[in-house]
Amino acid sequence: MFLSQPVVFRALTERSIDEEGDAGLPCNAECRCSNETERGGLAMTRLDIHNSQTPALCQSCEIRHKGMCGALSSDELMTLSRHTRQVRHEAGAQLSSEDAPITSYANVMRGVVKLTKVLEDGRQQVVGLQFAPDFVGRIYGQTSDVSVEAASNVELCRVPRMALEQLVAENPKLERRLMEQTLRELDEARGWMVTLGRKTAAEKVASLLYLIATHIDPLGDKEGVAVTEFDLPLSRADIADFLGLTIETVSRQMTKLRTAGVISIIANRHIVVPDILRLKARCG
Amino acid sequence: MFLSQPVVFRALTERSIDEEGDAGLPCNAECRCSNETERGGLAMTRLDIHNSQTPALCQSCEIRHKGMCGALSSDELMTLSRHTRQVRHEAGAQLSSEDAPITSYANVMRGVVKLTKVLEDGRQQVVGLQFAPDFVGRIYGQTSDVSVEAASNVELCRVPRMALEQLVAENPKLERRLMEQTLRELDEARGWMVTLGRKTAAEKVASLLYLIATHIDPLGDKEGVAVTEFDLPLSRADIADFLGLTIETVSRQMTKLRTAGVISIIANRHIVVPDILRLKARCG
DNA sequence: CGCGAAATTGACAAGGGTCAATACCGGTGG
DNA sequence: CCACCGGTATTGACCCTTGTCAATTTCGCG
Numbered sequence A, B: 001m002f003l004s005q006p007v008v009f010r011a012l013t014e015r016s017i018d019e020e021g022d023a024g025l026p027c028n029a030e031c032r033c034s035n036e037t038e039r040g041g042l043a044m045t046r047l048d049i050h051n052s053q054t055p056a057l058c059q060s061c062e063i064r065h066k067g068m069c070g071a072l073s074s075d076e077l078m079t080l081s082r083h084t085r086q087v088r089h090e091a092g093a094q095l096s097s098e099d100a101p102i103t104s105y106a107n108v109m110r111g112v113v114k115l116t117k118v119l120e121d122g123r124q125q126v127v128g129l130q131f132a133p134d135f136v137g138r139i140y141g142q143t144s145d146v147s148v149e150a151a152s153n154v155e156l157c158r159v160p161r162m163a164l165e166q167l168v169a170e171n172p173k174l175e176r177r178l179m180e181q182t183l184r185e186l187d188e189a190r191g192w193m194v195t196l197g198r199k200t201a202a203e204k205v206a207s208l209l210y211l212i213a214t215h216i217d218p219l220g221d222k223e224g225v226a227v228t229e230f231d232l233p234l235s236r237a238d239i240a241d242f243l244g245l246t247i248e249t250v251s252r253q254m255t256k257l258r259t260a261g262v263i264s265i266i267a268n269r270h271i272v273v274p275d276i277l278r279l280k281a282r283c284g
Numbered sequence C: 001c002g003c004g005a006a007a008t009t010g011a012c013a014a015g016g017g018t019c020a021a022t023a024c025c026g027g028t029g030g
Numbered sequence D: 001c002c003a004c005c006g007g008t009a010t011t012g013a014c015c016c017t018t019g020t021c022a023a024t025t026t027c028g029c030g
Helices: A042-048 A067-071 A074-081 A161-170 A172-198 A201-215 A236-243 A247-259 A276-281 B042-048 B067-071 B074-081 B161-170 B172-198 B201-215 B236-243 B247-259 B276-281
Strands: A085-089 A094-096 A104-110 A113-118 A124-130 A147-150 A154-160 A229-231 A264-266 A270-272 B085-089 B094-096 B104-110 B113-118 B124-130 B147-150 B154-160 B229-231 B264-266 B270-272
Touching: A067 A104, A067 A172, A074 A161, A104 A161, A113 A236, A113 B172, A124 A172, A124 A236, A124 B172, A154 A161, A161 A172, A172 A201, A172 B113, A172 B124, A172 B172, A172 B236, A201 A236, A201 A247, A201 A276, A236 A247, A236 B172, A247 A264, B067 B104, B067 B172, B074 B161, B104 B161, B113 B236, B124 B172, B124 B236, B154 B161, B161 B172, B172 B201, B201 B236, B201 B247, B201 B276, B236 B247, B247 B264
Parallel strands: none
Antiparallel strands: A085 A154, A094 A147, A104 A154, A113 A124, A113 A147, A229 A270, A264 A270, B085 B154, B094 B147, B104 B154, B113 B124, B113 B147, B229 B270, B264 B270
């Protein structure tokens, strides 16, 4: 299952309950999933005649045309949506652990997912961050090799392994999409290798803030545009684990950026960037 | 072209001539390529009737059954081999530069290829090492994003972009192979993120030596088995650029490993590892 | 308001970087 | 065969950035 083992690492002292786990995930106001489509019954029969509508489940989905789903025709989306389920997880929830078998994949709809690796003695490194509409999960592999956690509160669209693999086998365009996402992740990983290996603490912190400013969902709008104000989806410990620093050093560098007027910090987590180019200039 | 621009970075003060560049690469003794197959003429006509022999070019190739080529049928290998060319490059030769358009791919047959990225101010980071039978080059991309250099003397099997992309389009198994290689590279990049972010200088050096011991071609034999004696395919500067250290620190850590009896260093480049597990134990 | 967790700040230590001197290797030419 | 030379690697002394440990403040939330 794409779900918590009771493994507990440092940054995971928080709660790790999630709203998954029972068959009939209740539909509250904030989660606008309409998952009657996956319960069989009336809605199901309508889907079986392969019309070209957008599935009810996907209609309100902000990433419907992006990421993996963008590669699918209406019919394919129909097929897929019969197996997907929109789920929410709280910050800190572990979605899958290192070496756990892979049983499902997911698309990030909202929030940030972090991928981490741990050394035997407990030293931890965040090796990837996924924003909407990224695909999460390692296809063609038996185990996942990284631990997957919700960095912030997240909403995911979960796909069982078999359903996705079948769809991929039938749809070269989808496979291609996933290949491209993998290549993008590879580029990003290599980009961070440069940051980890060759940048100073100050540049590292600036780089991460810049990454977040350019990737955090500007409410369903165009991607890649820097937002000038956002809530940090990561704790200082997460930031430290991502940048290969200690929380103290992160804190000091944040203060420096603040006193230099590059950012304002409101209540620890909320960041205002008056001039994104000044921030970018500090990325090395 | 998969070929040197006159761009010169730090570690590239060496010669950067290569034996490519003219149409009819002469066949010397060391390069056991038999590239009559790609010159048309007699051999060519025999290939066109799609029999199931192994192409002459590939017969002596040690990685014939490994890497990308392992996914091909005899016929496909025939088709491919009509476009490939085995080439040699000296250590330090630049094969492709960051942001250069991609015009060909290659398989590593012998030696080590390094992928690097550079910051504006010249700080350099090696972001990947490729050993035989790895595939080199970023498929589905316009530019390569990394600079590709021969770390040691290398022998490559070069494939023009168009030829490969056509073959990939027709052969899902091949596409799948490339996807798996990409995923492996992603895993490796993430593994090195941990090394760069969280390991000490001593652990970093040990980790790199261990990587090389387990990846350097044990003369065509089974992969993944650690070899106890090898020539370092990287200079101290390359090692430093890979590990995010300075050459001085690399040097000091190597001497520590030597005085601790974990390795012997013969003439700077030749390394003997009496007990690979002792080395592994120092990787953190 | 008050508690526990998270973040900041300070004093100090240490790992690794910087700069400079020296040693070593590999190739060339006498 | 040996001497020399340029590039590469090693070693040492010193310093700076970042880590460590501890005290304090701020935040989030009941």
